[in-house]
Amino acid sequence: MRFIPAAFAASIAGGALAQPSSPLPDAQGRYTLEAEGIKAQFIPYAATLTNLWVKDKNGVQRDIVLGYDNTSFYPVDPGHPVYNAIPGRYVNRIGNGQYSIDNVTYNTQKNDGPNTLHSGTNNWSFRNWNVSKVTSKSITFSIYDASNSSLGMIGGVTASVTYSVSKNKWSISMDAVSNDQKTPIMLTQHTYFQLDAFARPDNRTIWNHTLYMPEAKRVMEIDGNALPTGVIANISKNDISDFWSAPHQLGFASGNAGFENNCGNGCHGYNGNWAFNDKRNKKKPALTLSSEWSGIKADLVTDQDAVVLYTCNWNDGKTEFKSTQGVTGQDKFIPRDGCIAIEAQDYVDGINHPEWGRLGKQIFGKGQKYRWESSWSFGTI
Ligand SMILES: *[C@@H]1O[C@H](CO)[C@@H](O)[C@H](O)[C@H]1NC(C)=O
Ligand SMILES: *[C@@H]1O[C@H](CO)[C@@H](O)[C@H](O)[C@H]1NC(C)=O
Numbered sequence: 323m324r325f326i327p328a329a330f331a332a333s334i335a336g337g338a339l340a341q342p343s344s345p346l347p348d349a350q351g352r353y354t355l356e357a358e359g360i361k362a363q364f365i366p367y368a369a370t371l372t373n374l375w376v377k378d379k380n381g382v383q384r385d386i387v388l389g390y391d392n393t394s395f396y397p398v399d400p401g402h403p404v405y406n407a408i409p410g411r412y413v414n415r416i417g418n419g420q421y422s423i424d425n426v427t428y429n430t431q432k433n434d435g436p437n438t439l440h441s442g443t444n445n446w447s448f449r450n451w452n453v454s455k456v457t458s459k460s461i462t463f464s465i466y467d468a469s470n471s472s473l474g475m476i477g478g479v480t481a482s483v484t485y486s487v488s489k490n491k492w493s494i495s496m497d498a499v500s501n502d503q504k505t506p507i508m509l510t511q512h513t514y515f516q517l518d519a520f521a522r523p524d525n526r527t528i529w530n531h532t533l534y535m536p537e538a539k540r541v542m543e544i545d546g547n548a549l550p551t552g553v554i555a556n557i558s559k560n561d562i563s564d565f566w567s568a569p570h571q572l573g574f575a576s577g578n579a580g581f582e583n584n585c586g587n588g589c590h591g592y593n594g595n596w597a598f599n600d601k602r603n604k605k606k607p608a609l610t611l612s613s614e615w616s617g618i619k620a621d622l623v624t625d626q627d628a629v630v631l632y633t634c635n636w637n638d639g640k641t642e643f644k645s646t647q648g649v650t651g652q653d654k655f656i657p658r659d660g661c662i663a664i665e666a667q668d669y670v671d672g673i674n675h676p677e678w679g680r681l682g683k684q685i686f687g688k689g690q691k692y693r694w695e696s697s698w699s700f701g702t703i
């Protein structure tokens with residue numbers, strides 16, 4: 323008898339189960355998708371990617387994303403870093419816990435200092451999504467978010483995410499629609515990468531990973547709580563936020579005085595929002611992350627106009643990485659700065675900045691469809 327994890331049993335009870343011939347999850351509740359050069363695993367909790375294997379320059383399969391071996395730990399982890407999950411319905415920050423639509427002001431939960439993060443209590447990254455379809459190459463998770471189930475997030479929203487794999491590639495698409503009234507919708511896929519899978523024996527930080535974002539010439543200025551101030555700065559060559567003029571190592575500006583507190587009080591490195599050039603070829607990579615040590619390279623193609631990058635400053639060094647990572651004989655702790663979260667999305671807090679012209683991309687009326695599409699292609703350098 324196969325162990326049926328709670329989340330899976332809930333899907334059965336809800337009647338939203340995939341066909342009987344569909345692949346079943348493993349004993350940890352993970353669904354496995356495989357194609358040439360790639361293997362990816364997912365759980366319904368927060369529609370999370372738990373493991374992602376690609377080949378390094380020596381042909382060794384590496385699990386290049388953060389996560390836990392024990393999938394029962396995701397819901398109870400007190401830190402809840404939103405590991406590779408889908409937060410929502412409005413990701414990142416909402417300034418001062420409020421926004422207005424048609425002159426009505428809605429108050430949202432202040433769960434991040436004076437601001438709201440990832441929509442506050444009961445956000446989508448804390449829920450078991452339904453598995454609505456699964457094959458060996460693709461899985462669709464869905465969620466119904468009732469009006470105001472996250473404080474101040476009005477209107478019932480139905481959403482789904484489809485993950486699929488093909489040769490060396492992981493594709494992601496999301497759809498969402500409000501069933502009754504206007505509401506903010508802004509989604510992302512919140513994956514934390516470590517392209518060396520913590521197996522580089524002498525260094526587990528992210529600083530020697532290389533990032534190139536040729537179309538990211540603007541960045542939001544932020545306050546001490548990492549909330550955009552409203553100013554969108556132009557990034558000059560070799561500025562601390564410059565990953566457009568040339569590929570730069572993530573630690574390239576660590577000698578710069580501005581590196582400390584660059585991402586809010588006590589936060590060094592990055593936790594910011596870059597805007598892509600308005601006119602760009604959306605079929606071309608918006609961003610390439612690579613590591614010389616493993617030789618792994620990841621290209622992000624996205625239809626989104628911005629990206630949030632976070633270099634894991636707040637990691638306290640007490641969390642272990644997975645048994646699929648690291649080096650035999652060494653400890654398994656993720657250090658401060660041990661990863662990078664990459665989140666393609668729209669402009670942070672755009673609902674409170676009409677002057678940015680993002681309202682049409684962030685507020686959706688009844689029946690108006692929200693769509694998000696990205697893919698990661700993997701190779702070696
Ligand atoms: C997995 O995590 C859950 C929740 O924290 C815990 O109850 C359980 O003991 C853990 N299992 C193992 C094998 O560590
Ligand atoms: C919002 O208020 C402004 C100023 O009072 C008014 O001009 C506008 O028509 C109102 N909009 C809606 C949708 O009620």
Ligand SMILES: *[C@@H]1O[C@H](CO)[C@@H](O)[C@H](O)[C@H]1NC(C)=O
Binds near residue numbers: 440441442443445
């Ligand atoms: C998401 O919801 C949970 C529980 O409902 C809450 O503890 C958390 O602060 C919320 N926000 C974030 C960013 O995790």
Ligand SMILES: *[C@@H]1O[C@H](CO)[C@@H](O)[C@H](O)[C@H]1NC(C)=O
Binds near residue numbers: 336451467
């Ligand atoms: C899953 O589907 C069931 C049955 O349609 C529904 O009651 C439940 O709310 C759904 N869960 C989520 C997270 O949307």
Ligand SMILES: *[C@@H]1O[C@H](CO)[C@@H](O)[C@H](O)[C@H]1NC(C)=O
Binds near residue numbers: 474
């Ligand atoms: C949302 O629910 C809270 C109670 O949790 C209530 O105070 C508030 O008025 C509700 N907001 C709306 C717009 O329904």
Ligand SMILES: *[C@@H]1O[C@H](CO)[C@@H](O)[C@H](O)[C@H]1NC(C)=O
Binds near residue numbers: 526529
């Ligand atoms: C890893 O490399 C970074 C960047 O050079 C450096 O700051 C850090 O001290 C190194 N860590 C270890 C454990 O050597």
Ligand SMILES: *[C@@H]1O[C@H](CO)[C@@H](O)[C@H](O)[C@H]1NC(C)=O
Binds near residue numbers: 555
């Ligand atoms: C950025 O540059 C553009 C023109 O290239 C200019 O219009 C804009 O004002 C600049 N933004 C800032 C914040 O300086």
Ligand SMILES: *[C@@H]1O[C@H](CO)[C@@H](O)[C@H](O)[C@H]1NC(C)=O
Binds near residue numbers: 529530571572573574
């Ligand atoms: C690693 O990054 C640091 C800056 O953080 C740099 O000084 C050093 O040269 C890099 N090492 C390698 C091997 O690239």
